């Protein structure tokens with residue numbers, strides 16, 4: 001092959017080795033593309049490193065705003081939690097990476113794109129399905145899936161070609177970070193019986209060490225999007241960072257999950273997602289106030305579909321557009337404020353209010369202000385219970401002795 005390949009470059013060992021490997025094995029010139037999705041690192045160092053190990057060009061794209069507005073907040077509005085627990089931080093970043101790989105490949109006139117994911121995970125699927133959807137003509141090369149090197153052999157390869165091995169390689173974990181959360185796997189975590197050691201965590205304080213007095217935070221939402229903390233308006237990136245800091249300091253946002261990967265493996269994953277967990281909780285409790293019972297029931301089903309779709313790499317599909325439209329419509333009145341208490345790893349909603357609240361004090365109260373017509377309940381029960389009574393009479397449903 002000849003020409004250019006755009007490689008999604010993190011600056012870590014695998015993608016650094018990949019630069020050299022792509023040249024050796026495919027004779028392609030490597031354009032290194034580093035995408036800033038809030039993983040706060042020194043991007044000039046990464047850029048220099050890419051060039052040093054042999055890239056012909058190194059590009060860094062700040063995608064934080066794009067990531068928040070087009071990926072994170074739509075997932076928040078959807079209440080997306082994979083298997084009820086994982087807020088999908090890594091998964092959400094992959095279609096964005098796929099899209100930017102394609103954009104840069106077009107600008108550079110590249111013939112291929114490349115990424116550092118292995119053949120066992122979800123990320124290869126998400127990136128490649130996205131690239132295939134957007135640019136079916138581009139070839140995709142996954143060096144880490146092809147080269148068949150162990151960790152040690154990769155380090156040896158790096159040594160042979162003068163590729164600096166980062167000190168972080170000594171870390172026993174494989175880590176992926178962005179604004180929405182931090183994913184940690186490998187090392188002792190591969191035994192699901194072993195409690196995650198404290199050194200696996202970086203964003204959250206151990207609840208044991210968290211402050212003895214609770215912290216309170218008020219989150220303001222407009223149509224399902226968080227826009228303010230404690231009455232102060234701020235942009236999405238700033239808001240997520242501030243909340244992550246605050247909740248993390250109270251030990252909030254740790255998730256320990258055995259999840260079902262798309263490729264058929266069960267894997268033990270640790271997540272730290274203080275802002276995501278708090279925002280998802282707050283958002284749901286505001287919906288409880290502003291959506292009807294039927295809207296909420298339907299939305300819960302959509303949430304499961306949506307989370308599966310994101311997890312399974314199906315971002316660039318019509319089904320996604322359909323679900324997103326439904327979710328967007330559901331957020332028209334999800335405006336208001338939620339107050340939460342953060343305390344030693346727990347986050348509890350303790351107050352909520354909205355100009356569109358469907359909660360009626362007059363209907364709910366047992367005090368003298370009660371406007372609920374209790375006498376009407378008798379007729380309601382008569383009709384509601386009619387089919388139940390009929391069936392019980394004819395078929396004897398519910399008799400204890402009959403099972």
Ligand code: ARG
Nearest residue numbers: 090091122174175176183185
């Ligand atoms: N299991 C998660 C997912 O599939 C996280 C993967 C994180 N990758 C990593 N290198 N730690 O979305």
